[in-house]
Amino acid sequence: MRRPTLDDVAERAGVSRTLVSLTLRGLAGASEETTRTIVQAASDLGYVPDAAARNLARKSSQSIGVMLNDMHNPFFADVVGGLQSRLLDSGYHILMGVGEGLRLERSVLDTFLSYRMEGAVLIGPEVREREIESLGRAMATVIIGRRVRTDAVDVIVSDDHKGAMLAVQHLFDLGHRDIAHLDGASIPGGGNARRRGYVDAMRRLGLEQHIRIAGGGFTLRHAADGVDELVRTQRPTALFAANDRVALGAMERLSELGLSTPGDVSIVGYDNTSIAAQRRVGLTSIDQPRVEIGELAATLLQERFAGRTDASRHVLTPKLVERDSTSTLETTR
Amino acid sequence: MRRPTLDDVAERAGVSRTLVSLTLRGLAGASEETTRTIVQAASDLGYVPDAAARNLARKSSQSIGVMLNDMHNPFFADVVGGLQSRLLDSGYHILMGVGEGLRLERSVLDTFLSYRMEGAVLIGPEVREREIESLGRAMATVIIGRRVRTDAVDVIVSDDHKGAMLAVQHLFDLGHRDIAHLDGASIPGGGNARRRGYVDAMRRLGLEQHIRIAGGGFTLRHAADGVDELVRTQRPTALFAANDRVALGAMERLSELGLSTPGDVSIVGYDNTSIAAQRRVGLTSIDQPRVEIGELAATLLQERFAGRTDASRHVLTPKLVERDSTSTLETTR
DNA sequence: GTGAAAGCGCTAACAA
DNA sequence: TTGTTAGCGCTTTCAC
Numbered sequence: 001m002r003r004p005t006l007d008d009v010a011e012r013a014g015v016s017r018t019l020v021s022l023t024l025r026g027l028a029g030a031s032e033e034t035t036r037t038i039v040q041a042a043s044d045l046g047y048v049p050d051a052a053a054r055n056l057a058r059k060s061s062q063s064i065g066v067m068l069n070d071m072h073n074p075f076f077a078d079v080v081g082g083l084q085s086r087l088l089d090s091g092y093h094i095l096m097g098v099g100e101g102l103r104l105e106r107s108v109l110d111t112f113l114s115y116r117m118e119g120a121v122l123i124g125p126e127v128r129e130r131e132i133e134s135l136g137r138a139m140a141t142v143i144i145g146r147r148v149r150t151d152a153v154d155v156i157v158s159d160d161h162k163g164a165m166l167a168v169q170h171l172f173d174l175g176h177r178d179i180a181h182l183d184g185a186s187i188p189g190g191g192n193a194r195r196r197g198y199v200d201a202m203r204r205l206g207l208e209q210h211i212r213i214a215g216g217g218f219t220l221r222h223a224a225d226g227v228d229e230l231v232r233t234q235r236p237t238a239l240f241a242a243n244d245r246v247a248l249g250a251m252e253r254l255s256e257l258g259l260s261t262p263g264d265v266s267i268v269g270y271d272n273t274s275i276a277a278q279r280r281v282g283l284t285s286i287d288q289p290r291v292e293i294g295e296l297a298a299t300l301l302q303e304r305f306a307g308r309t310d311a312s313r314h315v316l317t318p319k320l321v322e323r324d325s326t327s328t329l330e331t332t333r
Numbered sequence: 334m335r336r337p338t339l340d341d342v343a344e345r346a347g348v349s350r351t352l353v354s355l356t357l358r359g360l361a362g363a364s365e366e367t368t369r370t371i372v373q374a375a376s377d378l379g380y381v382p383d384a385a386a387r388n389l390a391r392k393s394s395q396s397i398g399v400m401l402n403d404m405h406n407p408f409f410a411d412v413v414g415g416l417q418s419r420l421l422d423s424g425y426h427i428l429m430g431v432g433e434g435l436r437l438e439r440s441v442l443d444t445f446l447s448y449r450m451e452g453a454v455l456i457g458p459e460v461r462e463r464e465i466e467s468l469g470r471a472m473a474t475v476i477i478g479r480r481v482r483t484d485a486v487d488v489i490v491s492d493d494h495k496g497a498m499l500a501v502q503h504l505f506d507l508g509h510r511d512i513a514h515l516d517g518a519s520i521p522g523g524g525n526a527r528r529r530g531y532v533d534a535m536r537r538l539g540l541e542q543h544i545r546i547a548g549g550g551f552t553l554r555h556a557a558d559g560v561d562e563l564v565r566t567q568r569p570t571a572l573f574a575a576n577d578r579v580a581l582g583a584m585e586r587l588s589e590l591g592l593s594t595p596g597d598v599s600i601v602g603y604d605n606t607s608i609a610a611q612r613r614v615g616l617t618s619i620d621q622p623r624v625e626i627g628e629l630a631a632t633l634l635q636e637r638f639a640g641r642t643d644a645s646r647h648v649l650t651p652k653l654v655e656r657d658s659t660s661t662l663e664t665t666r
Numbered sequence: 667g668t669g670a671a672a673g674c675g676c677t678a679a680c681a682a
Numbered sequence: 683t684t685g686t687t688a689g690c691g692c693t694t695t696c697a698c
Contacts, residue, residue: 053691071410386675
């Protein structure tokens with residue numbers, strides 16, 4: 001049972017194919033009566049326009065592609081939510097692809113190219129900058145969470161360096177001096193800026209001698225190893241973790257070692273994921289304005305669609321959300 | 334700057350378009366040397382096949398669409414992960430659409446139709462059964478988490494009724510008798526089966542007189558209200574919540590009321606989301622085999638692609654994961 | 667208001 | 683092993 005085409009609808013309505021096309025797209029051309037006939041015929045037949053044919057003829061797709069690199073990270077949900085809300089009535093479809101790992105990431109980008117997406121939003125891409133640039137030349141592209149320098153694309157990052165300093169400053173204000181860092185992965189968009197922010201903040205506060213960096217990765221395993229390493233030499237009174245997962249991993253490991261949070265060790269995480277916000281967890285964390293990032297991405301795409309060609313880059317400022325995992329040093333001892 | 338077409342590649346390689354098409358798709362036809370020339374030409378030009386044209390000519394898309402209705406639910410990540418892992422080397426693309434709310438859900442389904450997806454996986458769809466059926470007639474379709482009766486589609490559900498009974502039985506075994514239920518939403522695929530499971534289990538255990546149902550929705554607000562309602566009359570010693578979010582909401586509310594878990598009230602959640610597994614949370618919960626569900630969905634799609642036409646339905650059995658939010662009544666008192 | 671005709675870039679017979 | 687020829691279903695001039 002072939003699916004109905006424009007011609008079928010035209011035949012049934014007794015008009016030409018052109019007219020049906022125009023009418024179904026809401027363009028002028030048909031009389032009110034004819035319009036009704038056409039719409040009726042289309043609905044009788046269960047006509048659904050063929051995107052491939054349409055895109056081919058139009059040479060564009062009215063779709064924008066969003067690439068995620070980790071479905072488990074609640075970060076994305078909010079970003080995509082923000083994006084979606086702004087794009088809702090613009091007539092664009094959003095299609096998401098999951099690119100976990102370099103290979104899949106590339107395959108998703110190829111799909112976007114192949115489908116002639118009009119826009120792309122890449123959240124935390126890990127592919128080479130060259131590849132990002134070449135995507136940017138093919139379609140409006142917004143990169144979130146990675147500072148790429150090409151101006152073929154727009155970039156939204158939050159200031160991890162500043163966020164890290166916020167974390168250290170917060171701990172400092174609570175009286176902590178022996179503040180260690182649990183490092184993230186050294187991939188693009190990974191924990192580098194956060195580590196640098198930690199180091200710079202420590203220096204600025206005159207705490208060079210307390211700088212200690214352990215771990216090196218975003219998993220629970222990395223967190224536990226990092227904690228072990230730190231505790232082996234001297235237990236710090238506070239920890240700044242590269243993200244919430246690491247922070248929670250550290251909490252768990254500390255608790256296995258008989259140490260409490262914040263009683264023995266204060267901890268600050270990063271990303272303010274929903275899990276940090278759980279009252280049972282109560283993790284002090286650095287918040288990135290996720291929904292806002294998504295909305296901004298939508299705006300940037302629309303600007304590009306409207307003709308902007310120069311690169312636009314945005315550094316959003318994170319803020320600290322204080323919860324129960326940090327306390328003053330007095331309380332601590 | 335037009336993007337290169339098959340003809341451009343052919344011209345550059347000095348061969349016919351057909352040959353390029355065949356070669357680039359890995360089919361026989363060209364000599365080894367010619368093949369090299371062609372591949373080189375394509376790569377020089379940065380040729381990317383046009384999906385629209387290809388799909389139009391092929392009358393199919395090599396893509397399968399996955400619809401999520403709530404990006405925040407970690408359930409999806411695992412299901413999609415399972416799906417992806419099975420489909421990885423099959424040459425199919427996976428494109429996801431987020432359909433939060435009926436309207437968006439429909440728009441996602443239209444997109445799938447319009448793109449002539451070969452397969453669709455709908456996770457927790459809320460649209461009418463008619464609409465699902467009509468999608469099923471157009472492409473291989475797997476519905477996850479909702480029992481639809483049409484046999485135009487395959488269905489995977491987990492046995493919520495049994496899962497709920499598991500929860501109640503667990504609490505019963507711990508000595509609890511006054512076990513209340515925090516209800517979920519009464520939407521398709523919502524909390525209905527869980528509620529019925531609760532009621533049936535209570536009856537079967539001779540606890541009719543203790544049956545109490547409060548709340549009615551999947552948000553923290555619903556949870557808090559439900560707790561208030563229950564506590565106002567008589568505080569139950571145990572709670573079975575429609576999902577983890579509700580369970581956590583209840584925990585928080587109880588704690589605001591000065592009641593501890595499991596000290597004063599034991600709680601069982603549902604879905605075993607990652608947040609339940611956090612050691613700081615330690616929520617006893619009912620686990621659905623998520624990855625397995627995703628893998629099964631992939632298998633079902635492949636069977637359909639291979640020619641199966643009769644409906645296949647699967648009821649997967651959930652299991653209880655015991656953590657720290659439940660304890661024996663003795664301890665409780 | 668309405669229709670005819672020419673592609674969009676590709677695949678798939680069919681010839682050569 | 684290679685090339686020719688028709689479409690796929692739609693949009694878009696351009697003419698009526």
